[in-house]
Amino acid sequence: MRLIRSAWLTALALGSTVITAGSLEYFKADLPEFVIEKLPLPWEAVWLGALKIHVAAAALALPGCLVLLSKTALQRAPRFHRWAGRATAAVVLLALVPSGSYLALFAKGGLPSSAGFLVSGAIAAATMVQAVREARARRFEAHRRYALHVLGQLSVAVTSRAMLFGFDALAFDPERAYLIALWLPVVASALAVELVLWRKHALPSRPSRLPARFRSASV
Amino acid sequence: MPCRLALLVFLLASAPRASETPESLVQEKLLAPLAAREKARSSYSRARPPAAERRVRMLDAAPIADAKGGAFVGFAVDARYGRGAGRWQEDVITGCVYAGTGEVYLRYGDAFRAAGVLLGKTIPPAASHVCRAAGANAVVAGG
Numbered sequence: 001m002r003l004i005r006s007a008w009l010t011a012l013a014l015g016s017t018v019i020t021a022g023s024l025e026y027f028k029a030d031l032p033e034f035v036i037e038k039l040p041l042p043w044e045a046v047w048l049g050a051l052k053i054h055v056a057a058a059a060l061a062l063p064g065c066l067v068l069l070s071k072t073a074l075q076r077a078p079r080f081h082r083w084a085g086r087a088t089a090a091v092v093l094l095a096l097v098p099s100g101s102y103l104a105l106f107a108k109g110g111l112p113s114s115a116g117f118l119v120s121g122a123i124a125a126a127t128m129v130q131a132v133r134e135a136r137a138r139r140f141e142a143h144r145r146y147a148l149h150v151l152g153q154l155s156v157a158v159t160s161r162a163m164l165f166g167f168d169a170l171a172f173d174p175e176r177a178y179l180i181a182l183w184l185p186v187v188a189s190a191l192a193v194e195l196v197l198w199r200k201h202a203l204p205s206r207p208s209r210l211p212a213r214f215r216s217a218s219v
Numbered sequence: 220m221p222c223r224l225a226l227l228v229f230l231l232a233s234a235p236r237a238s239e240t241p242e243s244l245v246q247e248k249l250l251a252p253l254a255a256r257e258k259a260r261s262s263y264s265r266a267r268p269p270a271a272e273r274r275v276r277m278l279d280a281a282p283i284a285d286a287k288g289g290a291f292v293g294f295a296v297d298a299r300y301g302r303g304a305g306r307w308q309e310d311v312i313t314g315c316v317y318a319g320t321g322e323v324y325l326r327y328g329d330a331f332r333a334a335g336v337l338l339g340k341t342i343p344p345a346a347s348h349v350c351r352a353a354g355a356n357a358v359v360a361g362g
Contacts, residue, residue, distance in 0.1 A: 019263070032339065037267055161264060
């Protein structure tokens with residue numbers, strides 16, 4: 001289980017890095033393919049502004065969530081964990097979700113696609129608010145559950161692109177592939193978080209190296 | 220004198236050669252740079268996967284005159300997506316080409332724009348007479 005967790009987190013970190021590197025295209029003079037195929041749009045400047053805010057926020061939010069999962073950081077620098085959590089929550093709630101919700105209105109694939117992005121954003125925002133509230137109330141078990149749901153939805157950016165890459169290799173219909181590669185990770189991430197937490201409670205756990213006051217806050 | 224020579228070389232290089240057909244102009248000014256650009260891009264993206272192959276179809280047997288006296292020919296580009304045999308999609312790009320000047324325009328949204336728009340350049344819509352037959356209200360090329 002620990003190996004799977006490490007491999008998964010490493011894959012997310014790598015995926016996030018590749019996405020961030022690719023997103024630098026959005027800030028250059030020449031427009032990238034993703035933008036060319038979307039335009040022309042009503043209020044083009046607003047859409048482009050939202051896209052830039054979204055990619056910049058995503059470049060901070062997913063790595064932020066991964067750092068917050070660090071048991072070492074939580075154990076040795078709990079204040080850092082708190083401040084990094086506050087910063088990540090602010091980025092998600094004030095930049096990532098609002099900009100993503102606007103972009104979702106013009107998503108490729110029409111209404112089902114827009115709905116998928118909006119559902120993912122709604123889960124991320126609602127669970128982030130709950131995660132903050134539970135942390136402030138020092139209910140760390142619940143805090144962990146909601147924080148994992150945030151990470152689950154942010155991980156959709158990585159898994160969705162990986163699925164699109166795979167579907168392209170299989171010559172799958174691009175429109176259908178886009179919808180499957182969106183909805184499947186959104187739903188699967190939410191279910192996976194609940195499954196992981198259920199297993200953790202159902203199975204006897206190993207003794208933790210964390211101090212008692214943070215024990216329930218680690219993944 | 221060197222300036223005049225440079226200007227002459229530039230004019231000769233930029234003017235369409237007699238051997239350039241409308242089809243070869245579309246290949247040279249649109250499809251070749253588009254393929255080169257797509258080859259360089261990352262596949263790990265939400266953007267549509269690049270086409271494996273494209274082919275041009277000229278839509279008009281003879282050039283059509285626009286309201287400003289320019290002569291254009293409409294064209295459509297079909298693209299094959301996916302690995303192996305893949306699937307061909309028709310009319311993924313439509314537009315018109317002015318063989319006299321070598322200009323290639325594409326339908327982009329409701330208007331026509333110069334071919335550079337698909338290469339990432341920010342290009343405003345072309346003048347209203349572009350790719351439209353003189354006296355016709357309806358769009359001819361790719362319409």
